[in-house]
Amino acid sequence: MPAHSLADALVPWYRRSARDLPWRHENFSAWGTLVSEFMLQQTPVARVIPLLETWLKRWPTPTDLADAPAAEAVTHWANLGYPRRALWLHRAAVQIRDHHGGVVPRDVDDLLALTGIGDYTARAVAVFAYGDRHPVVDTNTRRVLARALNGTAHPGPAHRRDLEQMEAELPESAAEAALMNAAAMELGQVVCTARSPRCGECPVRDMCAWVAAGSPATPDTRKKQAAYEGSDRQARGRVLRALRDAAPEPVPHDAILIDWPDAGQRDRAFLSLLADGLIESDGDVFFLPR
DNA sequence: CAAGCGTGGCT
DNA sequence: TAGCCAAGCTT
Known part of the structure; x- marks a missing residue:
């Protein structure tokens, strides 16, 4: 049937x-x-x-x-x-x-x-x-x-x-x-x-x-998805991976995304991650949210 | 409502 | 090789 x-x-x-x-x-x-x-x-x-x-x-x-x-x-x-x-x-x-x-x-x-x-x-x-x-x-x-x-x-x-x-x-x-x-x-x-x-x-x-x-x-x-290579998303991913790898130890700002070519994009990555609550900062160090 | 958001495997 | 794509959600 x-x-x-x-x-x-x-x-x-x-x-x-x-x-x-x-x-x-x-x-x-x-x-x-x-x-x-x-x-x-x-x-x-x-x-x-x-x-x-x-x-x-x-x-x-x-x-x-x-x-x-x-x-x-x-x-x-x-x-x-x-x-x-x-x-x-x-x-x-x-x-x-x-x-x-x-x-x-x-x-x-x-x-x-x-x-x-x-x-x-x-x-x-x-x-x-x-x-x-x-x-x-x-x-x-x-x-x-x-x-x-x-x-x-x-x-x-x-x-x-x-x-x-x-x-x-x-x-x-x-x-x-x-x-x-x-x-x-x-x-x-x-x-x-x-x-x-x-x-x-x-x-x-x-x-x-x-x-x-x-x-x-x-x-x-x-x-269509935007290209990932060189994107803000990639920069954010790098920052977060650095903090994950070091956790629970904080990481100095100057130790993250050192070789990133675009300074403005580097700043955007930190700011947007802070805005999302995915990272926090204290002075010049960053860490994952408590 | 369109844009932004990770990462890696598959074609 | 380089793009395409994957059980979406929030703003």
């Missing part, structure tokens, strides 16, 4: 072929889910897995992390990238300790109120950790919906409309809906990829609007 909905095709495919990932294990905690979702924001799965293990061993509960200095969170974020996430995760842990009795909230609005949590992460926690029924929409899901339902090669800019479109595809039961959410993300990551989709392996191919239209090249509205 042919599948009549996206879920009819995707959920069985997911049950059959989902990868074995730590956060999909039966007894994975809500805190573990929250930490993994922070780490997975713009960082590939393969780089997250080893560090996630380190973090959860060190800080098994939100209160464990909240009780530690923010500097330790930033230090142990290591080279995951976007270190503001480490700071935000620490702040979220403090909020959970102080306002939620040390228990990761289940309510989407409560989750949205935590630092560093937006539409995606809030619903991911509510759905994957607590089994509630909400649409979970990440960049993979947006691409799957764009192709399978809208017939375009790329999704448009992220929009609240995406949540409503995914909501309409969810099965009635919360458990099946959770599988559907995970399945759409999984398909986008391993089959319906951005550059070279493997349509020959796709469980949704026979109902895909984009394939039916002849897989046309449609406009890609995503903004």
Whole structure:
């Protein structure tokens, strides 16, 4: 019998072929889910897995992390990238300790109120950790919906409309809906990829609007990333790495970014990191936030 | 709403 | 090789 909905095709495919990932294990905690979702924001799965293990061993509960200095969170974020996430995760842990009795909230609005949590992460926690029924929409899901339902090669800019479109595809039961959410993300990551989709392996191919239209090249509205070499981001990364490597010892201003060619950019790096709260200073030395 | 924010693997 | 890209969020 042919599948009549996206879920009819995707959920069985997911049950059959989902990868074995730590956060999909039966007894994975809500805190573990929250930490993994922070780490997975713009960082590939393969780089997250080893560090996630380190973090959860060190800080098994939100209160464990909240009780530690923010500097330790930033230090142990290591080279995951976007270190503001480490700071935000620490702040979220403090909020959970102080306002939620040390228990990761289940309510989407409560989750949205935590630092560093937006539409995606809030619903991911509510759905994957607590089994509630909400649409979970990440960049993979947006691409799957764009192709399978809208017939375009790329999704448009992220929009609240995406949540409503995914909501309409969810099965009635919360458990099946959770599988559907995970399945759409999984398909986008391993089959319906951005550059070279493997349509020959796709469980949704026979109902895909984009394939039916002849897989046309449609406009890609995503903004291109600025070059990293010589960028402000690279300068910030160098500063933070120097402080991580020395932590908890402070580092003199003159010992950081010594050979950086652009003095103005060097100043900008320190100032923006201070503004972000990722570094602090005392006289002419810098250190990670206490 | 567009811009800014890290890092490393893959093509 | 050099660019492209990755489970987003905040301002």
